[in-house]
Amino acid sequence: MDLTEHYHQLYKKSTEAISKGNYKLDSQINNTADSRFGITLLIRPSEKVKSNIQLFLNELKAIEPEQYYYPDSDIHITIMSIISCYEGFTLDEINIQEYIDIIQQSLVVLDKIKIEFKGITASPSAVMVQGFPTDESLNDFREKLRENFKKSTLQQSIDNRYSIATAHSTVSRFQEKLQNPEKLIEVMEEFRDYNFGEFTVENLELVYNDWYQREENTIHLAEFMI
Template sequence: MDLASHYTNLFTESCEKISNDNYVIDTQIDNLNDNRLGITLLIRPTEEIKNSIQLFLNELKKVDASQYYYPNSDIHITVMSIISCYEGFDINNITLQDYIAVINKCISGLNKSVIKLQGITASPSAIMIQGFPSDTSINDLRDNLRTAFKQTTLEQSIDQRYSLFTTHLTVLRFKNPINNKDLFLKLLHKYRDYNFGKFEIKKLELVHNDWYQRVNLVKHLFDFNIK
């Protein structure tokens, strides 16, 4: 299935679930004892694009301010969850340089792709911005990472939750029942094809992160510059 069709199917199915109150509320967001941590390779969009996203989120907040909205500092595209977040993960138990070495080999030859952020989609638990890369570089890198890490004995959990092939940005998670549901859905449809802009990938970041990539809990580990 192509990326646009995948996003469309997600949006259609998720809006139906929202309409029927079958969406998923995340009960962990405000849990101060949530210590799920992991390691992620990610891309951050430009400030201009993040500000464009906030205009959309500000409209949603006027309809329902009770949900979890991502601030600019936390907005990202996940390239790969190297170690998916779990309780008890201790970064001191791994050798970080080994991970950096594997990623460096995989990233060699990666193009400076452009990602266009066009429209929104949804899941039963979140609202996302649709990303469309200009070439196959990101998914080629993902395949290289899958192969490379499987050939090592390093701790990793790649694809254990699902096989990632999209370049979306999660910008809202449901943490309460949706207020003004009809108006909320109407606003989602308004932004279904909205152009949030595009940006060139100049670097990838390796971070030690919590489940939500909150800036106060994320530790920057390494930058991989795209030449």
């Protein structure tokens, strides 16, 4: 996949939708009864990158204070949604160690992952920071995970919704009617090619999480040093 073109097309279609009022609101963010949970293997960006992301979010907050903004603790890159969030899923349904073992086996193909966060894109319901792996390490690792999990009999939903190929971070979601969509797009344009920084991934996290990866609802299952 050409990530640059993918992000560009997503941004173009989404900003057109936003400007026409065809954006989508997330009605579940403040629903305390939301029971959608799953298991995710993820990366946390460096502190420097997260600091730069918060500078961008502060600009958005000044225009659209009523939207949902991710705190540092929740910002992440999804490597693989192993069990996509669904209503009622709990950890007692699986043997966590079996999942850890498959991830450990898959790590044999992984050297180092470097990711450059540059520019922003959007969907009709969210704003994302664009991530660009500097080589094929992340893609190779994802393919090995797919291969090993599909050979197993474990509960998993890898690629059921879509085949993940990006390295973006969702940083804001629309939860209320936009007050000033034109100004919002202006700020997004200012950060369209902004360099948020590059970092080398030092560890991966396996977590039990809600739909929004909120820290207070996350259970840390394992850490993998690379």
